[in-house]
Amino acid sequence: MADLTTDFVGIKSPNPFWLASAPPTDKEYNVRRAFEAGWGGVVWKTLGEAGPPIVNVNGPRYGAIWGADRRLLGLNNIELITDRPLEVNLREIKAVKRDYPDRAMVVSLMVPCEEEAWKAILPLVEETGADGVELNFGCPHGMSERGMGSAVGQVPEYIEMVTRWVKQNTRMPCIVKLTPNITDIKKPAAAALAGGADAVSLINTINSITSVDLDLFAPEPTIDGKGAHGGYCGPAVKPIALNMVAEIARTPELAHLPISGIGGVTTWRDAAEFMALGAGNVQVCTAAMTYGFKIVQEMISGLSDYMDKKGMAATSELVGRAVPNLSDWQHLNLNYVAKARINQDLCISCGRCFAACEDTSHQAISMSPERVFEVKDDECVACNLCVNVCPVEDCITMEQMPAGAVDPRTGRKVAAEYANWTTHPNNPGAVKAAE
Amino acid sequence: MDAKALAEGVIAGRLNADELAAGFTDLHAPLTDHEAVVAADRCYFCHDAPCITACPTDIDIPLFIRQIATGTPDAAAKTILSQNILGGMCARVCPTETLCEESCVREMAEGKPVEIGRLQRYATDGLMAKGVHPFRRADPTGRKIAVVGAGPAGLACAHRLAMKGHDVVVFDAREKPGGLNEYGIAAYKSTEDFAAREVDWLMQIGGIQMQTGKAVGRDITLEELRADHDAVFLGIGLGGVNALSAPGAEKDGVLDAVGFIADLRQTPDLSALPVGRDVVVIGGGMTAVDAAVQSKLLGALNVTIVYRRGRARMNASRYEQELAASKGVRIICNASPVAVHGNGSVREIEFEYTDDALQPTGQTFRLAADQVFKAIGQSLTGADLPDLAGGKIAVTGAGRTSLDGVWAGGDCAAGGEDLTVTAVAQGRDAAEDIHAALAT
Ligand SMILES: Cc1cc2nc3c(=O)[nH]c(=O)nc-3n(C[C@H](O)[C@H](O)[C@H](O)COP(=O)(O)OP(=O)(O)OC[C@H]3O[C@@H](n4cnc5c(N)ncnc54)[C@H](O)[C@@H]3O)c2cc1C
Ligand SMILES: Cc1cc2nc3c(=O)[nH]c(=O)nc-3n(C[C@H](O)[C@H](O)[C@H](O)COP(=O)(O)O)c2cc1C
Ligand code: SF4
Ligand code: SF4
Ligand code: SF4
Numbered sequence: 001m002a003d004l005t006t007d008f009v010g011i012k013s014p015n016p017f018w019l020a021s022a023p024p025t026d027k028e029y030n031v032r033r034a035f036e037a038g039w040g041g042v043v044w045k046t047l048g049e050a051g052p053p054i055v056n057v058n059g060p061r062y063g064a065i066w067g068a069d070r071r072l073l074g075l076n077n078i079e080l081i082t083d084r085p086l087e088v089n090l091r092e093i094k095a096v097k098r099d100y101p102d103r104a105m106v107v108s109l110m111v112p113c114e115e116e117a118w119k120a121i122l123p124l125v126e127e128t129g130a131d132g133v134e135l136n137f138g139c140p141h142g143m144s145e146r147g148m149g150s151a152v153g154q155v156p157e158y159i160e161m162v163t164r165w166v167k168q169n170t171r172m173p174c175i176v177k178l179t180p181n182i183t184d185i186k187k188p189a190a191a192a193l194a195g196g197a198d199a200v201s202l203i204n205t206i207n208s209i210t211s212v213d214l215d216l217f218a219p220e221p222t223i224d225g226k227g228a229h230g231g232y233c234g235p236a237v238k239p240i241a242l243n244m245v246a247e248i249a250r251t252p253e254l255a256h257l258p259i260s261g262i263g264g265v266t267t268w269r270d271a272a273e274f275m276a277l278g279a280g281n282v283q284v285c286t287a288a289m290t291y292g293f294k295i296v297q298e299m300i301s302g303l304s305d306y307m308d309k310k311g312m313a314a315t316s317e318l319v320g321r322a323v324p325n326l327s328d329w330q331h332l333n334l335n336y337v338a339k340a341r342i343n344q345d346l347c348i349s350c351g352r353c354f355a356a357c358e359d360t361s362h363q364a365i366s367m368s369p370e371r372v373f374e375v376k377d378d379e380c381v382a383c384n385l386c387v388n389v390c391p392v393e394d395c396i397t398m399e400q401m402p403a404g405a406v407d408p409r410t411g412r413k414v415a416a417e418y419a420n421w422t423t424h425p426n427n428p429g430a431v432k433a434a435e
Numbered sequence: 436m437d438a439k440a441l442a443e444g445v446i447a448g449r450l451n452a453d454e455l456a457a458g459f460t461d462l463h464a465p466l467t468d469h470e471a472v473v474a475a476d477r478c479y480f481c482h483d484a485p486c487i488t489a490c491p492t493d494i495d496i497p498l499f500i501r502q503i504a505t506g507t508p509d510a511a512a513k514t515i516l517s518q519n520i521l522g523g524m525c526a527r528v529c530p531t532e533t534l535c536e537e538s539c540v541r542e543m544a545e546g547k548p549v550e551i552g553r554l555q556r557y558a559t560d561g562l563m564a565k566g567v568h569p570f571r572r573a574d575p576t577g578r579k580i581a582v583v584g585a586g587p588a589g590l591a592c593a594h595r596l597a598m599k600g601h602d603v604v605v606f607d608a609r610e611k612p613g614g615l616n617e618y619g620i621a622a623y624k625s626t627e628d629f630a631a632r633e634v635d636w637l638m639q640i641g642g643i644q645m646q647t648g649k650a651v652g653r654d655i656t657l658e659e660l661r662a663d664h665d666a667v668f669l670g671i672g673l674g675g676v677n678a679l680s681a682p683g684a685e686k687d688g689v690l691d692a693v694g695f696i697a698d699l700r701q702t703p704d705l706s707a708l709p710v711g712r713d714v715v716v717i718g719g720g721m722t723a724v725d726a727a728v729q730s731k732l733l734g735a736l737n738v739t740i741v742y743r744r745g746r747a748r749m750n751a752s753r754y755e756q757e758l759a760a761s762k763g764v765r766i767i768c769n770a771s772p773v774a775v776h777g778n779g780s781v782r783e784i785e786f787e788y789t790d791d792a793l794q795p796t797g798q799t800f801r802l803a804a805d806q807v808f809k810a811i812g813q814s815l816t817g818a819d820l821p822d823l824a825g826g827k828i829a830v831t832g833a834g835r836t837s838l839d840g841v842w843a844g845g846d847c848a849a850g851g852e853d854l855t856v857t858a859v860a861q862g863r864d865a866a867e868d869i870h871a872a873l874a875t
Binding site: 352 | 472473476477479480481482483484485540541543544
């Protein structure tokens, strides 16, 4: 069985599955049970400064969107950082770390943007024996209005400044958690690196309104007739998170910055995808909130199974494997030609591919009176829409045309050599780019 | 075990009230809101969906299921009812396993079709429970049309004609409207007086005058109807039953299955309805299964269906055969009745095995029977009808008969499938044709 132990910026854990800073890690009771269930580490729910604790709303805090069978696809929340007293959290962190020395214990922090505040809290965290800190620059609601969370995370200069304070005031590794509510994720990542961060973690939640109550005419979750934007997470945000992780991983100046991948990780496969794009480990919140701690068992068995099949002995062999294949559109091979193929043995004749292609694409699927669906190669542009709408897995596939074959759509021979847009005759900038 | 359970002869009260109530409850329980949403989620919203093609009334199934899935079941009901005004009854009685659900792509994919029938019931029940009638009559046309027979064909025809603004008079020989919905369908398919409630709901369209207890041919002639109306629709079903030719068939206790079922449907108290200890049903269709299953549910100890041909030729679907088996009914195939024995009343019935060409094999056997139900087919009755073809009224197009201004549909018309849903389709289509003919 593959070795799943990871060493993330010097923090060791028996597997790469950590619980993200959120309700699952808000107290000793939860974290002990999470460790019993098998989680490799936790990022404790974000702590604020000493004094009167934060207050949360007393109405609904979450909103959601669902797929078929009411499968939860996206979750939105208007919760704040921990609402329990600082000293209680610190005492519990210490007790749990003492009992689970082999698990990663990272403490998430969010205090005002003043050096004194950070100087005050860091020694208290160090004293618990925690393995590291994560700076929450991501929370999009409630705290940002107070000049914390994403209010800091959206200004690279602040990130760099706060990170530097932290590095100057503690020996613990420092992970900077990034907000996705910005245009270019590379900027805050570079700022974190400049400030001395050991790693970044991303993404935090995305500004969102999940739904509107059509009787009350108020956004949901609705509290006394009103609603506020919240933070979006869960399976729906995974594509956005993957892209942001990839953006950092493929930027040469940031390439050596370790990444903890977060956002919609629900199965071992999601985790493996984040890792292939450069994440050294992953953090999970919504999946645990949806299904409970037990899901980590599937993540562990699935990842080790996959690694065994691929002959990978350690997670380090997986991390970053897909990064060299991250490209830009203008560099994709325009001489690669494929056609959709329908496996008639698997086809259940629902006609969805036909409706999609006929109504909204290239009229490249034919339908016979007996409900046999076939691809018209002379029309098919290989857009993949039929594959995406077909309810039967692997029923429609994309088959590459061999070099030398004639594409019936264009009447041209498929060229063997690679050619992209930068040199394409239709590209007005082609000559320049080719130079 | 209660002594009555074993008692010989035809007696009432073999089962207690609780046992009867449990047996005659809904065959398929209605879906709850949650179940409906889960079931609706399974529909793929197929292009030019095969289930629509398989529905004799062409209900837009993917559309109505999507309307349920998106939280608008009343809109779903309207989608259903605009094609099939008896969508509520059809949801209960259609052999979906040979119609829409058989052709559902998820039947092909997983052997588990989308539960179209139950979803249809969910939507239509919801709307009907609110007492909403979603259609409005067009402005009166001043035309008057007679509809003979208040079964599914006649009701569907009358409703569509009334919707178009015509004045409709419905004549039915029986006391209550509904045809076989009221008198024939198995009790566990139409519970809680659904047939009557549905007729009342349908009549809310207005413009329909219901005259029950009026038989055409007895109380009024077809000629008179034609003279007094702009058009006539015949939806008279099949009033006669085929006779059993075996010697002894006249003995007491040898009964028509449809008559037994009608009594069962009309009795206010099932525990007062007598049934034999040993019941034999002769036939292989839906009527045979219904008579057998309901005998069993009334408390008959031994119930056997005997069919003269092979199993595969039975008109009762596989599903219905299994239903009968699950209730403890035994099915014997390839056997024909040759004699009914007994002294005044039937005591035994003798069969001879037949081969697949229906040739007698010489091997015989006897079954104990204190009741025998004949379910060997119904026939058209009535004089002065339009021309017939194969024992039924010959029709062309949307139910046009050999008589000018006379249309026919449902079981009485040639070429049908003898299902509630086909009767509805034919009644509806004839109404459209009548409307078009009157407009020119
Ligand atoms: C026992 C049994 C069970 C069945 N179960 C099912 C089932 O589960 N699912 C299914 O789809 N189908 C079932 N069927 C078939 C279905 O009931 C019929 O196909 C359907 O009712 C036909 O409708 P109809 O309107 O043509 O005729 P009917 O329903 O027979 O209605 C004809 C009406 O015309 C009236 N009438 C007849 N003659 C005259 C006259 N001279 N003057 C005035 N009125 C007249 C009758 O009183 C009756 O009300 C079953 C049939 C039987 C007998
Ligand atoms: C209810 C809730 C509360 C959260 N609170 C915090 C928090 O206190 N600190 C933090 O850094 N992130 C917080 N998050 C964000 C998560 O840690 C995580 O970044 C985000 O949910 C994306 O991961 P997921 O898709 O696995 O849920 C919270 C998320 C949720 C759902
Ligand atoms: S999840 Fe628990 S705390 Fe939240 S609303 Fe439901 S019962 Fe209450
Ligand atoms: S979408 Fe898939 S299953 Fe449906 S008709 Fe097309 S190929 Fe067949
Ligand atoms: S065939 Fe089945 S899945 Fe397709 S539209 Fe009809 S009910 Fe839905």
